[in-house]
Amino acid sequence: MLIVQKFGGTSVGTLERIRACAARCVASQREGHQLVVVVSAMAGETNRLISLANGLRRLGAQGSESAGKGPYVAASGVGDRVHERELDQLVSTGENVSAALLAMAIHDLGGDAISLVGHQIGMITDATYTNARIQELRGERIWSEVEAGKIVVCAGFQGLDAAGNITTLGRGGSDTSAVALAAAIGADVCEIYTDVDGVYTTDPRIEPKARKIAEITCEEMLELASLGAKILQIRSVAFAMRYGVAVHVRSSLNDREGTWIVSEYRSMEAPEVVGLALDRNEAKVTLTNVPDTPGIAALVFNRLAGAGVVVDMIIQNASRDGRTDLTFTVPENDLDRSVDELKSLDIPGSGQLEIVKDPDICKISIVGVGMRSHSGVAAKAFQIMATEGINIHMVSTSEIKVSVVVQERYGELALRALHAGFGLDKAPELEA
Amino acid sequence: MLIVQKFGGTSVGTLERIRACAARCVASQREGHQLVVVVSAMAGETNRLISLANGLRRLGAQGSESAGKGPYVAASGVGDRVHERELDQLVSTGENVSAALLAMAIHDLGGDAISLVGHQIGMITDATYTNARIQELRGERIWSEVEAGKIVVCAGFQGLDAAGNITTLGRGGSDTSAVALAAAIGADVCEIYTDVDGVYTTDPRIEPKARKIAEITCEEMLELASLGAKILQIRSVAFAMRYGVAVHVRSSLNDREGTWIVSEYRSMEAPEVVGLALDRNEAKVTLTNVPDTPGIAALVFNRLAGAGVVVDMIIQNASRDGRTDLTFTVPENDLDRSVDELKSLDIPGSGQLEIVKDPDICKISIVGVGMRSHSGVAAKAFQIMATEGINIHMVSTSEIKVSVVVQERYGELALRALHAGFGLDKAPELEA
Numbered sequence: 088m089l090i091v092q093k094f095g096g097t098s099v100g101t102l103e104r105i106r107a108c109a110a111r112c113v114a115s116q117r118e119g120h121q122l123v124v125v126v127s128a129m130a131g132e133t134n135r136l137i138s139l140a141n142g143l144r145r146l147g148a149q150g151s152e153s154a155g156k157g158p159y160v161a162a163s164g165v166g167d168r169v170h171e172r173e174l175d176q177l178v179s180t181g182e183n184v185s186a187a188l189l190a191m192a193i194h195d196l197g198g199d200a201i202s203l204v205g206h207q208i209g210m211i212t213d214a215t216y217t218n219a220r221i222q223e224l225r226g227e228r229i230w231s232e233v234e235a236g237k238i239v240v241c242a243g244f245q246g247l248d249a250a251g252n253i254t255t256l257g258r259g260g261s262d263t264s265a266v267a268l269a270a271a272i273g274a275d276v277c278e279i280y281t282d283v284d285g286v287y288t289t290d291p292r293i294e295p296k297a298r299k300i301a302e303i304t305c306e307e308m309l310e311l312a313s314l315g316a317k318i319l320q321i322r323s324v325a326f327a328m329r330y331g332v333a334v335h336v337r338s339s340l341n342d343r344e345g346t347w348i349v350s351e352y353r354s355m356e357a358p359e360v361v362g363l364a365l366d367r368n369e370a371k372v373t374l375t376n377v378p379d380t381p382g383i384a385a386l387v388f389n390r391l392a393g394a395g396v397v398v399d400m401i402i403q404n405a406s407r408d409g410r411t412d413l414t415f416t417v418p419e420n421d422l423d424r425s426v427d428e429l430k431s432l433d434i435p436g437s438g439q440l441e442i443v444k445d446p447d448i449c450k451i452s453i454v455g456v457g458m459r460s461h462s463g464v465a466a467k468a469f470q471i472m473a474t475e476g477i478n479i480h481m482v483s484t485s486e487i488k489v490s491v492v493v494q495e496r497y498g499e500l501a502l503r504a505l506h507a508g509f510g511l512d513k514a515p516e517l518e519a
Numbered sequence: 520m521l522i523v524q525k526f527g528g529t530s531v532g533t534l535e536r537i538r539a540c541a542a543r544c545v546a547s548q549r550e551g552h553q554l555v556v557v558v559s560a561m562a563g564e565t566n567r568l569i570s571l572a573n574g575l576r577r578l579g580a581q582g583s584e585s586a587g588k589g590p591y592v593a594a595s596g597v598g599d600r601v602h603e604r605e606l607d608q609l610v611s612t613g614e615n616v617s618a619a620l621l622a623m624a625i626h627d628l629g630g631d632a633i634s635l636v637g638h639q640i641g642m643i644t645d646a647t648y649t650n651a652r653i654q655e656l657r658g659e660r661i662w663s664e665v666e667a668g669k670i671v672v673c674a675g676f677q678g679l680d681a682a683g684n685i686t687t688l689g690r691g692g693s694d695t696s697a698v699a700l701a702a703a704i705g706a707d708v709c710e711i712y713t714d715v716d717g718v719y720t721t722d723p724r725i726e727p728k729a730r731k732i733a734e735i736t737c738e739e740m741l742e743l744a745s746l747g748a749k750i751l752q753i754r755s756v757a758f759a760m761r762y763g764v765a766v767h768v769r770s771s772l773n774d775r776e777g778t779w780i781v782s783e784y785r786s787m788e789a790p791e792v793v794g795l796a797l798d799r800n801e802a803k804v805t806l807t808n809v810p811d812t813p814g815i816a817a818l819v820f821n822r823l824a825g826a827g828v829v830v831d832m833i834i835q836n837a838s839r840d841g842r843t844d845l846t847f848t849v850p851e852n853d854l855d856r857s858v859d860e861l862k863s864l865d866i867p868g869s870g871q872l873e874i875v876k877d878p879d880i881c882k883i884s885i886v887g888v889g890m891r892s893h894s895g896v897a898a899k900a901f902q903i904m905a906t907e908g909i910n911i912h913m914v915s916t917s918e919i920k921v922s923v924v925v926q927e928r929y930g931e932l933a934l935r936a937l938h939a940g941f942g943l944d945k946a947p948e949l950e951a
Contacts, residue, residue: 102574136616140623142534147627169626169633176634177619180612184568187609191572194601195579201601202608206638207683228683251639251660 088275089233090115093125093243093265097282098339099185100130102192108280108339109192112238116198121233123272124200125243125265126189128181136178140170171216175245175255179205182242182261190240200238203228205245205253210264212246212254219246219254221263221326224271233272241268259320266323270330277332279319280339285346286311286318288511289363294503296512300361302347307361310454310488314364324348352456359464360455360509365502367495369399370422371445371480374413374429378436379406384413386434394428396421400450400483400490414481416492419446448480449498453489453505465489471508477501520707521665522547525557525675525697529714530771531617532562534624540712540771541624544670548630553665555704556632557675557697558621560613568610572602603648607677607687611637614674614693622672632670635660637677637685642696644678644686651678651686653695653758656703665704673700691752698755702762709764711751712771717778718743718750720943721795726935728944732793734779739793742886742920746796756780784888791896792887792941797934799927801831802854803877803912806845806861810868811838816845818866826860828853832882832915832922846913848924851878880912881930885921885937897921903940909933 092115094108108126116122128136186202193200209225232239243261246254256263262279269277284299286308291297303311305328312321318336327334327348337345347353377383384403391398401415417425426444434440458464465482468489472479477500481492493501506512524547526540540558548554560568618634625632641657664671675693678686688695694711701709716731718740723729735743737760744753750768759766759780769777779785809815816835823830833847849857858876866872890896897914900921904911909932913924925933938944 102571102578106575106578139534139616139620143538143620143624143627146534146538147624169631170623173619173623173626173634176622176636177616180615183612183615184571184609187605188571188575190608191602191605192575192579194605195575199601202605204608204685205636253636 089121089123089272091123091125091265091269091272091274091277092280093261093278094127094185094189094280094339095261095282096127096130096133098280099126099128099189102188104339105129105185105188106192106195109189109196109198111280111339112189112193112200113196113198116238122238123229123233123268123274124189124238124240125261125268126182126185126240127243127261128178129185132181132184133178136181137174140174140177168216172252175216175253179242179245179253179255182244186240186242190238193238193240198238199236200240201232202240202242203232204242206247206251208241208245210246210267212248212256214248214250214252214254216252216254218257219248221246221256221267224267226268226271229268229272257320257322259316259323262320262323263326266326266330266332266334269332269334270326274332277327277334279323279334279336281318281336282339283318284338284341284343285336286315286348286362288361289502289506290314290365293365293499294506294512296506298512300346301344302349302352303361304352304357304456305348305350306487307454307456308348310452310485311362311364313366313452314362357457357460358455359457359461360453360511361457362454363502363505363509363511364452364454365498366450366452367498368419369416369448369450369492370419371414371416371448371492372422372425372429373443373445375441375443376410377413377434377440379409379411380436383434386432387413387429388415390428390432391417391425394424396425396428400481400492402481402483416448416450416481422446447495448492449495450490450492451498451501451505453491453509454487456487458487458489467508468505471504472501475500475504477504521553521555521704523555523557523697523701523704523706523709524712525693525710526559526617526621526712526771527693527714528559528562528565530712531558531560531621534620536771537561537617537620538624538627541621541628541630543712543771544621544625544632545628545630548670554670555661555665555700555706556621556670556672557693557700558614558617558672559675559693560610561617564613564616565610568613569606572606572609600648604684607648607685611674611677611685611687614676618672618674622670625670625672630670631668632672633664634672634674635664636674638679638683640673640677642678642699644680644688646680646682646684646686648684648686650689651680653678653688653699656699658700658703661700661704689752689754691748691755694752694755695758698758698762698764698766701764701766702758706764709759709766711755711766711768713750713768714771715750716770716773716775717768718747718780718794720793721934721938722746722797725797725931726938726944728938730944732778733776734781734784735793736784736789736888737780737782738919739886739888740780742884742917743794743796745798745884746794789889789892790887791889791893792885792943793889794886795934795937795941795943796884796886797930798882798884799930800851801848801880801882801924802851803846803848803880803924804854804857804861805875805877807873807875808842809845809872810866811841811843812868815866818864819845819861820847822860822864823849823857826856828857828860832913832924834913834915848880848882848913854878879927880924881927882922882924883930883933883937885923885941886919888919890919890921899940900937903936904933907932907936909936
């Protein structure tokens with residue numbers, strides 16, 4: 088098989104762990120597989136590099152007297168883009184270091200490896216520094232090294248724009264590097280090695296009965312983003328879905344099967360509900376007495392979009408006397424800013440418009456592609472929560488997800504009740 | 520003017536110092552100069568990276584039991600070349616970090632800069648990892664950025680081989696990067712910023728009366744390698760000589776003129792003697808009773824060359840009774856190995872051949888292009904040493920150098936006597 092293996096920052100966090108990764112690579116090659124490996128920076132290294140850049144900024148903020156040369160000129164907007172370019176040139180070195188060290192460790196174990204960085208990899212992106220999008224992989228070098236029998240160790244997280252500047256793919260970008268590489272070279276599987284066993288039915292810190300999911304679809308992973316984001320960059324899942332890459336998230340500390348993230352369930356009937364996510368970082372805004380005329384909602388949400396606020400759920404109640412209520416959720420950090428934006432908004436005929444904000448809510452998402460064929464998931468969820476006496480503030484449903492907003496202090500209780508109610512603690516697990 | 524400025528590891532050793540370098544760059548640009556800057560890794564960073572690689576090697580030497588996977592296979596000769604490739608991929612990141620940080624610091628001070636690394640610089644070398652030779656500079660990117668008014672900050676020390684692998688130019692290679700860049704883009708001057716004021720007439724730790732040299736030729740610098748090697752990579756001087764680059768070695772801590780390393784003296788008569796170097800890292804080997812027949816010397820020195828021993832001075836005494844003595848010096852570290860090689864040598868008719876080794880010697884070099892027109896420098900040197908009662912073991916002369924070997928314990932005394940005798944403590948210094 089042609090396998091892409093990706094090792095995260097914790098997995099290559101020490102020389103001993105790098106050596107353990109190397110042993111795993113050599114073992115895979117000896118089993119007859121062709122191997123392309125993608126590595127993150129050693130744990131802590133990216134932060135160290137960023138703190139160097141921040142340290143410089145702080146020196147700058149102290150003014151020019153300390154440097155004793157000319158007046159200090161504050162960085163302009165253009166300067167920030169320029170700064171971001173340099174930040175990418177800077178932080179990408181962290182992955183280069185891990186790649187070279189892993190290649191060395193593989194040699195030490197008698198394997199044959201070569202590390203590739205930057206232009207050698209040929210990952211072409213747009214020029215959005217610090218958060219670039221992959222456009223193309225010019226993988227000739229990778230292919231020729233794979234064909235020569237080498238384990239090809241690629242520095243993750245980085246690309247090149249068309250002009251040859253180094254770009255990076257955002258935090259966790261090595262996952263996306265790995266999946267993109269797997270797609271481009273037609274790998275049979277992309278293995279994401281991390282420090283957890285796989286994706287769980289919900290956060291085990293809240294529900295100890297949460298169990299490892301054997302198989303989950305990309306669609307479901309995308310809907311469970313807040314659950315999955317601790318494990319892999321969610322963008323990589325979108326990539327996997329688009330290009331049909333089979334992703335296997337597993338632990339670098341043992342040989343057990345992890346979670347397969349696939350396009351379609353392979354072996355069994357799709358479960359009704361596969362997992363639950365709890366998102367505490369939401370806040371609710373309600374506009375009451377909004378004139379029920381066309382264009383008001385557009386006015387509101389255009390203003391918020393213009394301010395860079397990402398609105399999540401939106402609910403509009405039935406109209407009464409030509410007035411309605413508009414309720415929506417925003418990230419908790421953006422709550423005050425959102426309210427300020429709306430206060431400055433001139434809504435025609437909104438003499439009595441009132442803005443009510445509520446930061447003390449949370450969102451629970453119930454996800455499963457099985458909902459498409461199982462009716463009544465929402466009704467069952469409402470029943471479970473009613474039994475616990477939990478009031479539901481908002482509901483939003485999509486084809487494979489039911490999201491409910493409840494008071495924040497009931498979030499964990501609701502999650503555990505739903506976990507038990509949908510039998511997530513009992514579902515059979517595929518064993519390797 | 521088009522200026523190349525090179526900042527060494529100490530000059531960029533902390534964020535504060537990087538900011539001071541940035542202030543210097545911005546000031547130069549405001550004076551109307553075009554600027555290409557070459558940086559070393561922050562002091563200590565290259566060693567940190569190498570120690571990571573060495574740490575892996577040590578883990579490897581502990582055998583495979585610790586890793587729990589397959590048998591440990593020791594690195595072969597091929598492995599070492601592969602290891603060296605990875606070492607270059609690894610250590611080159613140190614310069615990338617400084618380059619990005621310096622570019623950021625320049626922005627913070629209101630200047631316009633861009634950092635370039637690896638393939639962006641276009642420094643093409645051969646594939647001799649860890650000690651590559653520069654072959655060509657493809658400087659289109661550098662030029663276009665300079666023309667756009669940017670301060671171009673290049674990561675020093677590194678190049679690319681024809682296949683796009685990263686190579687490095689050996690310890691101190693950033694000096695050679697800088698001079699090569701200056702040559703390729705036709706810079707008016709290559710300024711090497713370091714933590715000393717310039718090149719001194721001799722080591723000031725031995726002779727406190729040593730004074731800074733205002734101007735010295737490349738030829739002289741090459742002959743004073745052991746003096747200059749603490750200040751800049753001697754290979755860079757050969758480059759400067761070959762391409763006629765004017766090099767200005769100066770302190771990054773003040774604005775005083777340093778030492779100009781030039782092709783020919785510009786302003787004044789060449790001094791008789793410009794500087795003295797003391798080299799303690801030499802050892803003497805004498806072969807006595809060598810048959811005075813053609814081919815013996817070739818046999819001896821071919822064997823040593825084959826063993827990688829660099830022989831410095833070679834003296835053959837006049838023959839007596841068909842036998843002669845052959846004396847030469849080698850680096851002290853190679854002394855025992857050299858003697859072992861020679862013992863295993865089968866010299867025809869050398870029944871009575873005897874090998875005498877002496878590690879307790881040192882070499883003093885008296886250098887000046889003025890010797891070409893001033894006769895009697897050697898005689899004057901012998902007189903000075905005779906006055907001090909110092910016995911001379913070996914003498915070797917070239918067009919611009921007289922080297923003498925003396926007992927190690929007389930080395931410093933001899934150096935000080937020669938320094939005074941040739942008036943090096945009194946020569947007028949050009950002030951900026």
